[in-house]
Amino acid sequence: xxxxxxxxxxxTGTLHIGNYFGAIKPALELAKEYDARYFIADYHALNTVKExxxxxxxxxxxxxxxxxxxxxxxxxxxxxxxxVPETFELTTALMAFTAKGLMNRAHAYKAAVQDxxxxxxxxxxxxxxxxxxxxxxxxxxxxxxxxxxxPVGKDQVQHVEMAQDIARxxxxxxxxxxxxxxxxxxxxxxAVVPGLDGRKMSKSYGNTIPLFAPEQELRxxxxxxxxxxxxxxxxxxxxxxxVYLLYxxxxxxEEREALAARYRRGGMGWGxxxxxxxxxxxxxLTPIRNRFNEIIADSKGLDETLARGAxxxxxxxxxxVSRLRKAIGxxx
Ligand code: TRP
Numbered sequence: 001x002x003x004x005x006x007x008x009x010x011x012t013g014t015l016h017i018g019n020y021f022g023a024i025k026p027a028l029e030l031a032k033e034y035d036a037r038y039f040i041a042d043y044h045a046l047n048t049v050k051e052x053x054x055x056x057x058x059x060x061x062x063x064x065x066x067x068x069x070x071x072x073x074x075x076x077x078x079x080x081x082x083x084v085p086e087t088f089e090l091t092t093a094l095m096a097f098t099a100k101g102l103m104n105r106a107h108a109y110k111a112a113v114q115d116x117x118x119x120x121x122x123x124x125x126x127x128x129x130x131x132x133x134x135x136x137x138x139x140x141x142x143x144x145x146x147x148x149x150x151p152v153g154k155d156q157v158q159h160v161e162m163a164q165d166i167a168r169x170x171x172x173x174x175x176x177x178x179x180x181x182x183x184x185x186x187x188x189x190x191a192v193v194p195g196l197d198g199r200k201m202s203k204s205y206g207n208t209i210p211l212f213a214p215e216q217e218l219r220x221x222x223x224x225x226x227x228x229x230x231x232x233x234x235x236x237x238x239x240x241x242x243v244y245l246l247y248x249x250x251x252x253x254e255e256r257e258a259l260a261a262r263y264r265r266g267g268m269g270w271g272x273x274x275x276x277x278x279x280x281x282x283x284x285l286t287p288i289r290n291r292f293n294e295i296i297a298d299s300k301g302l303d304e305t306l307a308r309g310a311x312x313x314x315x316x317x318x319x320x321v322s323r324l325r326k327a328i329g330x331x332x
Contacts, residue, residue, distance in 0.1 A: 005034035005185075006147035008041045008081075008138065011062040012049060016208035017281075018193040018201030021249050023153075024069045026190050030151060036076040037145050038066065039313070040306075043081050043088075044137060047130035064302060065211060068292035073305050081141060083310035086317035090140040091133075093324055097169045098136050098162075106135050107158055139163035142182045144317045151185045160184035170324075178327045179320075191249060194242040196225050212292045215282060222246075222278045223271075232269035243273045250280035 007027045015024070030036045042059050049055045059080065071078055081087055103109065109132055116125045130137075135158075142150055142163045150160050160182060167179040192200055195207030202208070209221045225242055238244040238260040248256050259276055262268045295302055325331040 002033070002035040003148040004146055005030045005036050005149045005151060006142055006145050006182075007036070007038045007151060008044070008141055009038065009062060009066065010041045011045045011055075011058040013058070013203045014061060015065040015211040016201060016203070017211055017246075017249075017285075018195065018208060020069065020211050021191040021193050023190070024066060026187055027151060028066075028070050031072070031076050034149070037147070037313070038071060038076060038078050039084075039141065040080045041138075041141065043130075044134065047128060047134065060296065060299065060302060063306060064292055064295040067295055067302075067305070068288050069211075073309055077309055077312045077316075078306070079309035079313040080306055083306065084144070084313050084317050086314065086321045087137070087140050087144055089321055090144050090317075090324065091137050093328065094136050094139055094143070094166050094170075095133070097173065098139075098166050102162060102165065103132055103135065106132075106162070107155070108134060135159050135162040136166070139166045143167055143179050144320050145313070146180045146316070146320065147182045148180065149183050149185045151187055153190075154186060157184045157186060170327075174327045176327065178323060193249065194245050196221060198226050198242050211285065212289050213285075214289070215286070218282060218285065219278050222274050222281065225274065225277075227270040227273075230270075233266050235266040236263040236268070238263040241273070243270065243277050247273075247277045247280060250277070250284050255280065 007030070027038070040059055040063055042055070045055060045058065049058065063078075063080075066078070067073065109127070112127050112131065113123045116123050116127075138159050139162060142160065143166075150156075150163075152160060161184065164181050164183075167181050170179055171177055171181075195201035195205055196209070197205065197207045199205050199207060209218065213221060222243075225246070227241070227243060230236055241263065244259065244263060247259060251259065259273070263273070322331065
């Protein structure tokens with residue numbers, strides 16, 4: 001029996017190539033080794049996305065983006081959090097075993113409070129209960145599917161530790177292994193993707209290349225990447241060039257070496273280096289962009305895919321919840 005991995009995807013922004021190399025590709029690799037489950041954390045997104053049309057569009061876009069990037073819904077389980085109502089029943093049960101003090105220590109909540117204090121606002125200004133109890137909903141996502149490992153970035157480790165803490169409290173109270181204790185798998189080696197301005201590519205810096213940018217826009221954005229003022233004939237250091245660091249992500253090992261040699265030799269200008277980057281980027285992104293456009297155009301097909309995933313997910317979820325209901329004395 002394979003171990004179970006679970007990946008939660010918060011649909012709060014349009015996917016960019018930083019997400020693709022930093023999150024999507026490594027997460028899809030898990031399907032080789034694990035019984036992999038992926039879900040769109042739409043109720044987590046609701047904490048920040050309050051505009052109906054925007055939330056609906058983001059859910060569909062992000063789902064289509066993962067499918068276009070190679071997620072195979074026949075081989076893994078792919079669903080929306082909101083399609084599994086057991087999540088919310090489990091959340092309520094977990095609440096009874098979650099210390100309020102534990103939530104007070106959550107980094108995201110603490111950062112929001114700190115922000116308010118620095119601005120001279122009320123410490124809880126603008127903080128909703130969704131943000132405050134975010135870790136409990138996330139613990140329910142994880143525990144519901146008997147997850148062995150949860151691959152996360154460093155910023156999410158504390159949340160997985162809280163899920164462990166809550167699950168242990170329940171097992172201890174009923175003196176039985178009712179809930180599986182999940183482990184965080186911190187993804188150390190994932191690529192850092194430089195953005196257009198040289199900083200890490202991130203929605204909050206406004207320096208992204210959208211994953212589904214049409215060819216013309218992809219080209220235009222690549223031509224905008226900041227470079228230094230070295231002349232064409234000067235030898236250049238590939239490893240300190242954002243253009244080369246992006247090129248490396250898309251190129252084959254042979255292509256990487258060949259272009260690095262051209263950098264070091266001199267005689268190649270930034271315009272030419274960018275043309276090379278555009279060529280390899282467009283080669284990898286064209287099929288993904290085409291699949292994405294097909295999936296988005298067929299919203300009924302996409303909804304059916306997600307509905308089939310939800311059915312598989314609910315079969316597992318209902319077992320966990322009925323196990324817990326029995327243990328706590330609500331089913332008799
Ligand atoms: N909190 C995660 C993020 O911001 C998303 C998420 C929600 C998640 N539930 C999860 C991740 C369960 C892993 C497991 O990225």
